[in-house]
Amino acid sequence: MTFPAAIAAPVLPPFVDLAGTAVFALSGALMAARLNQTFVTCAFFALVTGVGGGSVRDLLLGQPAFWLRDFWIAPVILVTATIAWWLPSKWWSGRWLEWADAIGLAAFAALGTAKALAFDVAPLAAVILGVVTGCVGGIIRDVIAGVPSILMRPELYVTAAALAAALCAGLLLIGVAQPLAMAIAALAGFALRGAAMIWRIELPAYSREA
Template structure:
């Protein structure tokens, strides 16, 4: 395996584990049992990639490689054993930002490698990076990331867009992938550190 492919594989597993841990944290807040921890972790960890593969008519990535589910369950077990607190949740927030940035690129890369058009490939990158979080919030009865003003979907869109755009210009994969990852992580970091938000609708709310 060449170094780039090895790096992408490591990022893929790491992102799944981090998203799985965020699902387990959602279960922890609700005081659920260990089985629910594992279920939340698995759904969150592989949800985005599953939707991507179904939409682009590719084999669902974790079915033939159950190590991805194992990574999610290991993350859930770690949260169960270590517990959670403000410090760990803050750390996970940053790890989630890294996972989101990596998954935006990995998702778009898989789509482009299968001949998906550029615009659709960007959307696949966004779905891969965010849909697991949407499922997590639904299961945990928490406000969806889609309904929050904080920047989360937007960084994934930026990262996938930068990657696909540079890839279309025939830049080396290492360059386009790194730039896409850094773009997504930079925007998400700004949201975490400085509270960056998208502007809301400026019009008046219609009377009810």
């Protein structure tokens, strides 16, 4: 089954695409700084967080990982890691990591969904790939760091990515222009994630007894 052919592959202005990658990479680099790790770890965390989700998405789509053929992504990640390494501790001891991660989460969830739809992926599967794009890099980072993954905590994280992905898919399928659809979806996902961090909004945990 195919879906609207009018859904083209997302093409972002180079600055926007690189800025999104840099923001996600920053969250990984700040995690390494928070854990008092070496610069090598800082750079590796930046790479994994910056391109991890998108690489898994492209693997599932049967495409080359998006960053392998882009001249600028790897240098931008390395520069981001270097900047994070030299930042004063106050930048990573507060909530900068969480806010940087929230921006990347929402933006990449929308982007991943749009790219999946461009490859004729079914809408629900496209939403799932959008969530993968937004979340997997951070999950890999947390697992390597040995800290509890955000996936295992009740706060709204994957839910925010799912909102951005689902809204992006819905808007694109009804014919909303791609840049506008992605912007609205990313803002909605970021707003939900931000609200969850500010007001500690959480999902209820399983509590049924046999």
